[in-house]
Amino acid sequence: MQLTEQKRTLARQSHVRQSTLPLRHDLHQRSLSHCYQRSTLDTASTTHSRLSFSYAPDFLDTTSSGCFTDEFDAVSRMQMGRVRKGLRLVEAKTKDDPNEVSEQLINCLIGIYLELNHVSSKTKGDVSLSRRPSSCSRKSNTYSYYQNAMNLDPYHVLQDSSGGVTRDIGPYKNFIHISRSSIDVTRFTHYCSPAVPRLSILMEKLSEVDLSFLTYKQKLAFWINIYNACIMHAFLEYGLPSSHNRLLTLMNKASLNVGGIVLNALAIEHFVLRHPCEPEHKDSLDEKETLLRHTYGLGYSEPNVTFALCRGSWSSPALRVYTAEEVVNDLGRARVEYLEASVGVSSKKKIVVPQLLQWHMKDFADDIESLLEWIYSHLPRSGNLKGMIMECLKRKAKVPLAKMVEIQTYGHEFRYLLSL
Structure with a gap:
């Protein structure tokens, strides 16, 4: 009777060992696969590739869905969450300013x-x-x-x-x-x-x-x-x-x-x-x-x-x-230096204004008269242009404003002025 019970116990233990071997093998293989995926993602992160970071969470989602047992699910979700968080941190650090x-x-x-x-x-x-x-x-x-x-x-x-x-x-x-x-x-x-x-x-x-x-x-x-x-x-x-x-x-x-x-x-x-x-x-x-x-x-x-x-x-x-x-x-x-170089006074006592300022006049003034006053107020005191414009503005009571201003046509020919 005791011999029969011992045989039954040994048989059950053997059955358990045999049934757990495939599961252990499967978990081992998946663990290796998971480590490879982590290594691949780490390698991708060092290449500064936007695409890699964009698709990494989706890639992890596909590997984690339905792959683990119920006992392993909670742990796997925590690990995946940490990986995603790490990827976001790496992405933020590797992006250029x-x-x-x-x-x-x-x-x-x-x-x-x-x-x-x-x-x-x-x-x-x-x-x-x-x-x-x-x-x-x-x-x-x-x-x-x-x-x-x-x-x-x-x-x-x-x-x-x-x-x-x-x-x-x-x-x-x-x-x-x-x-x-x-x-x-x-x-x-x-x-x-x-x-x-x-x-x-x-x-x-x-x-x-x-x-x-x-x-x-x-x-x-x-x-x-x-x-x-x-x-x-x-x-x-x-x-x-x-x-x-x-x-x-x-x-x-x-x-x-x-x-x-x-x-x-x-x-x-x-x-x-x-x-x-x-x-x-x-x-x-x-x-x-x-x-x-x-x-x-x-x-x-x-x-x-x-x-x-x-x-x-x-x-x-x-x-x-x-x-x-x-x-x-x-x-x-840049404003002061441009005004100093592009605004002038002609021999006919006309204030020469670049067409660029006329196009964007509403950004600085309500009309041409207030634009002239705006130009005057932003010119450096050290130069003599400010005094020349003041002399012209003093004549506005005698001379119509339209005859006091000369708009210089915008030149479209190629040129760069480099401030180095």
């Missing part, structure tokens, strides 16, 4: 333009020297003289100045000029420089930036840099436009992938940086434009962006790199 990316991008493009400008100027200089007779080799360089003259008067406001007065135009006299005659962007196709792969890397980083938590100043500096980079990149990609209409076409083509959304230069300017106040503009906004303004737009408009947005045209303000920390101060300085 949007403002740093925008600053590096604009600096990279400036470097490319300067190198192309140097190569083109050197090539033209070599050709001109080879064709020049030896008797002319000691003569002054006409090109250098022309460049020096352009530095002294980049917007041609001194050519017909009052009484032939030559005045200081401020910091613009020290800026670097890059024009159609000094650069050949077609060389970019065959351009070999470390800046080219660097540009590709920065473009990739730009497509992955997260703008969700940027402050107002960070947004302002970021979007100014991106707008200017968008135009600069378009010139390299499509060439220099030969007319105003082709410039507008290029601005529609000029686009960058920002955080996974492709935006062109016009959209950045009019739906992110600027805020049209007229009712007709508001009524004409479609759903996409409203969403764009709500998602990326500034909380309130900054009028001084007029002096920061550079279309690469003759009448554009100088190109600068803007940082979140100094953007407000830099915009104020």
